[in-house]
């Protein structure tokens with residue numbers, strides 16, 4: 781059985797909402813009640829900041845991982861503006877990001893993340909190297925340079941025989957957290 785969840789971020793999540801989600805959210809109850817699961821697919825933004833938690837997605841993934849253990853693969857579809865943290869990379873098996881801004885590849889990215897989850901379900905699991913790259917934040921539109929070439933390179937690198945998945949995240953500087961900044965995975 782597969783369970784799909786979708787959570788979108790828009791501005792700072794207030795403390796009471798985050799704490800309510802921590803205690804007994806419908807998603808968390810649904811998740812635990814649905815065990816055993818073959819895999820989890822999440823459609824997240826990546827830059828959720830609460831009043832008292834900078835890394836909303838990392839916190840969510842950590843809680844899910846603690847609830848389900850390490851035998852259930854998790855694949856996550858994310859906005860390229862996601863602020864990707866070590867916590868998210870630890871608790872998710874796949875982090876797959878959009879390659880366009882304006883975002884016109886949301887469905888395609890979701891499909892890529894879902895297909896990777898299917899591969900993970902068939903026992904393919906291994907750590908992937910990560911590098912934090914320095915992208916210019918002022919020119920993020922992928923229809924013009926330099927972002928156009930950056931994301932063309934991301935697509936080309938993913939075609940390499942030994943590459944399972946390649947994503948590059950600009951991050952969301954307006955979140956004003958320590959983890960703001962570009963990340964490629």
Ligand SMILES: [Zn+2]
Nearest residue numbers: 859860861883
């Ligand atoms: Zn975005």
